[in-house]
Amino acid sequence: MKARLAAAGAGVIFGVGLGVSGMVKPAKVLGFLDIAGAWDPSLAFVMVGAIAVHLVLGRYILRRQRPILDDRFHLPAATRPDARLVVGAGIFGVGWGLGGFCPGPAIVSAAGGSAPALAFVGTMALGMVLHHVVHARAVPKPAEPHRAEPQPAEQLTAGGD
Numbered sequence: 001m002k003a004r005l006a007a008a009g010a011g012v013i014f015g016v017g018l019g020v021s022g023m024v025k026p027a028k029v030l031g032f033l034d035i036a037g038a039w040d041p042s043l044a045f046v047m048v049g050a051i052a053v054h055l056v057l058g059r060y061i062l063r064r065q066r067p068i069l070d071d072r073f074h075l076p077a078a079t080r081p082d083a084r085l086v087v088g089a090g091i092f093g094v095g096w097g098l099g100g101f102c103p104g105p106a107i108v109s110a111a112g113g114s115a116p117a118l119a120f121v122g123t124m125a126l127g128m129v130l131h132h133v134v135h136a137r138a139v140p141k142p143a144e145p146h147r148a149e150p151q152p153a154e155q156l157t158a159g160g161d
Contacts, residue, residue, distance in 0.1 A: 003069040015108040021046050024109045026100030026116065033097055095124070 018024050031040030096102050099120045109117030
């Protein structure tokens with residue numbers, strides 16, 4: 001429960017930061033992507049600020065044995081880009097560019113009642129459900145590890161016959 005509350009709190013702080021920085025406005029995002037026209041670098045400054053905070057705090061936090069509100073860190077196992085990552089990032093970028101929203105700002109704008117943001121978040125949620133359905137069918141779930149039944153001591157020493 002503490003972990004969920006911490007995640008909700010982090011989400012609220014993130015949303016407030018997006019609102020204060022103006023990143024919930026699609027015109028800001030589209031202005032950043034319009035490098036050949038009236039380019040707006042403000043999104044780059046927000047990203048650099050976030051990266052700087054992460055570089056400092058991320059290293060500090062990972063020195064701990066475990067997170068404060070969980071029993072272990074949940075870090076990705078893969079360390080190199082693969083086809084799924086590249087294709088997923090491409091789809092994410094195309095949706096971001098076409099809609100003018102990144103998921104975080106879209107959720108903040110949808111919470112404020114913005115019709116375009118509500119449409120974006122709805123289609124994003126639909127895409128997530130479709131991914132879950134397709135992925136569940138395409139990738140079999142790993143088998144549960146087999147747990148051997150304990151053997152009586154006399155069976156183990158007598159060869160199990």
